[in-house]
Amino acid sequence: MDEVTFAVLGTGGIGRRALEVSQHKEALTPVAACDRHGTAIDFDGLDVDELLAATEGNIDSEPRDGDVATDGGAATAESEGGVKQHGEDEGVVASEQARPSADPIQDVIDRGEEIDAVLLALPNYEHDFIPRVADRFLEGDYSGVLIDVLKRSRVIDMLDERTETFEEQGITFICGAGATPGLLTGAAALAAQSFVEVTDVDIWWGVGLKSGYEDNRGTVREDIAHLPEYDIETARDLSDAEIEAIIDDHEGAIEFEDMEHADDVLLERAGVCDAEDVTVGGILDVRSDEKPTTTTVSVTGTTFDGETATNTFRLDDATSMEANVNGPALGYLKAGVRRNRAGEYGVFGPAELMPGF
Amino acid sequence: MDEVTFAVLGTGGIGRRALEVSQHKEALTPVAACDRHGTAIDFDGLDVDELLAATEGNIDSEPRDGDVATDGGAATAESEGGVKQHGEDEGVVASEQARPSADPIQDVIDRGEEIDAVLLALPNYEHDFIPRVADRFLEGDYSGVLIDVLKRSRVIDMLDERTETFEEQGITFICGAGATPGLLTGAAALAAQSFVEVTDVDIWWGVGLKSGYEDNRGTVREDIAHLPEYDIETARDLSDAEIEAIIDDHEGAIEFEDMEHADDVLLERAGVCDAEDVTVGGILDVRSDEKPTTTTVSVTGTTFDGETATNTFRLDDATSMEANVNGPALGYLKAGVRRNRAGEYGVFGPAELMPGF
Structure with missing residues (x-):
């Protein structure tokens, strides 16, 4: 495959790990990364090591209405205390490759002609956050690949x-x-x-996030929004102390059932089954890196010759959430660029694309 | 997806089951089926029930150099004895929808403009058999999808x-x-x-084929060619009695190791790993429909964060070989038609395409 240039919006846990994993992938060059206050752009390829070292544990992450937040969590560095700071800098501008910006997304859009794909490593603090970011790229006349790692089913309709x-x-x-x-x-x-007919898809995940917890507070906050007592808005308004209290209540391991996860509509649009036949749940443990349960996909259906059976896909417990998010994200990014170069445009889900390696 | 018309070359076990499974798939219309001596064509859609009823256990299947054989086995209906015959008819012409033909492939090529995809449900009795069939479609100015279910690694290079x-x-x-x-x-x-690096892919299959044995003698013969004592040529020359003797020697269940299976080159061309890191083996039991072992794919690799792990994909023992061949074959056929309609031409493997449902 020819060289692919890509940008990352959001330099929280997912954005930073995507930059790191891209170093192991062939034909992928990260050329831009931004958070709410700054942008790093280098078309010779970002120095990922420098950027990661400068921003590790130093995430510009306060969710604000309509802003580009990162997936790093809710509190400012100040309010969390003890977080690495570089002088006055917060977030990506701590890197010597970045400069402060009043409109980091526009910086990326302005250079869009040279960028094959943009990974939206942003938490979806409002239902329409990702769609509104897409609108900005439309307004900016961007053409190429936009790719997200969203979770909420209802966002797919907005994109459609x-x-x-x-x-x-x-x-x-x-x-x-x-x-x-x-x-x-x-x-x-x-x-x-x-x-020939699928009756049930059961997705069950386990995540152990102790060493990645600081970098993935946004992901944890988004997961908490899936608990029956919360929704996206109420989870967004939680203080860090309140999130810690929820975690304490669950002794560090929170179990989720019947989550609103876009697997359902993405499988339905691929014709695999009805959205209502898909269930997603799992256990998140923020106090251990060991997975609290084995991530397993079980697909039950009827064969053409009348048998009922269940096929399974199982991820080894030693594969971290970060490995299982970022490998596929970049694999689907490469597959998307291939489609885009062949002139296939519109909205695609992962059940329609085999990711590149 | 818009309606897809397809033809099946070969009406042995795979060809007939493909016709049957297509009845359960949306947007798929079988319009042609042929074996060495006859062709059934109907652009309103074949009457699959009639065709299957007429040809079940009545397979025109003697392998001949350069001919269109089916995957039904080596002996003529006469020499097998006890096989259903309809008057003078042998094979697909037993169906009232078919007519005898001196060149059945040409019949399909001649109507190629109305056929979106052609499934080559043919055994690869010679290394270059599938490539030579492709050449005939090239000579006949066909454009559209050609799809095979070949097994041998070396054939991919010939197609490339x-x-x-x-x-x-x-x-x-x-x-x-x-x-x-x-x-x-x-x-x-x-x-x-x-x-980020894959070190081993281990594919291990189990097939129980008692009730499908008669229809899948060609597949069994091809598998025997993978035993260390045989190759494609010597397996092709085996008489039915000799094949039965081999089966008896193994008490009905033959174990295969280190098979030449195209999974290796297909994964290498997709960039997943080196061909030599892929091993394929399995157990074929022709005296039981129960699978002698569970079909499992194990992929071992190293994550970006330095862990070594093995992810697994497991097919339920209740899913038959026929279900696991023909569902994917038609799924990849649909995916191929989608690519073809988008103007993507050339050679593709299953690691590059997500099959349609």
Whole structure:
């Protein structure tokens, strides 16, 4: 495959790990990274080691309405205390490759012609946050690949409403391209191939996040929004202390059931099953790096010769959430660029694309 | 997806089951089926029930040099004795929809403009058999999808040599699109996404074929060619009695190790690992429908954060070989038609395509 240049919006846990994993992938060059207050751009390829060293544990992450937040969590560095700071700098501007910016997204859009793909490593603090970011790229006449790692089912519909505009403008939008939805959605679609009718898709994940907790506070906050007592808005308004209290209440390991996870609509749009036949749940342990349970996809269906059976896809407990999100995200990014270069535009999910390696 | 018309070359076990499974798939219309001596064509859609009823256990299957054989086995209906015959008819002409033909492939090529995809459900009795069939479609100015369920690694190179011609002529050739290579190759490519380096892909299959044995003698013969004592040529020359003797020697269940299976080159061309890191083996039991072992794909690699781990994909023992070959074959066929309609031509493997459902 020819060289692919990509930008990362958001330099929290997912954005930073995506930059790191891209160093191991062939034909992928990270050329831009930004958070709410700054942008690093280098078309010879970012110095990822320097950027990661400068921003590790130093995440510009306060969620603000309509802003580009990162997935790093809710509190400012000040309010968290003890977080690495470089002088007055917060977030990506701590890197010597970055400069402060009043509109980091616009910086990326302005250089869009040289950027094949943009990974939106942003938490979806409002339902329409990712779609509104897409609108900015549409307004900025970007053409290329936009790819997100969103979780919420309802966001897919909002993106689908923009399909015609994406097609007119040459945008290939890959949605839900992390671990779940993403890797596991693709695995479910493959496992379904034995069947002529799929009756149940059960996605069950385990995440142990002790050493990655600081970098992934945004992801934890988003997960808490899936608890029955919370929603995106109420989770967004939680203070750090309140989140810690929730974690304490669950002794560090929170179990989720019947999550609103876009695997359901992404499998339905691929024709695999009805959205209501998909269930997603899992256990998040922020006090151990060991997975509290084995991530497993179980697909049950009926074969053409009348048997009922269950195919399974299982991730080794030694594969971290970070490995299972960022490998697929970059794999789907490469697959998206290939589609885009072939002139296929619109909205695609992971059950429609085999990720590149 | 818009309606897809397809033809099946070969009405042995795989061809007939593909016709049957297509009845359960949306947007797929079988319009032609042929074996060495006859062709059934109906652009309103074949009456699959009639065709299957007329040809079940009545397979025109003697392998001949350069001929269109089916995957039904080596002996003529006469020499097998006890096989259903309809008057003078042998094979597909037993169906009231078919007529005898001196050149059944040409019949299909002549109607190629109305056929989106052609499934080559043919055994590869000679190394270059599938490539030579492709050449006939090239000579006949066909454009569209050609798809095979071949097993031998060396055939991929022969198809790759034709890539430029395929591209010029608008042919999208999908190779190795059954269970393995096919479904399991795709699963291996997905499971690899957790890793930055893949060290081993181990594909291990179990097939119980008692009730499908008569229809799948060609497949059994091809498998025997993978035993260390045989090759394609010597297996092709075995009489039915000699094959039965081999089966008796193994008490009905033959174990295969280190098979030449195209999963290796198909994963290498997708960038997943080196071909030599892929091993394929399994157990074929022709005296029981129960699988003698569970079909499993194990992918071992190293994550970006330095862990070594093994992800696994497991097919339920209740899913038959027929279900696991024909679901994916038609799924990849649909994916191929989508690529072809988008103008993507050349040679593709299952690790590059997510099959449609």
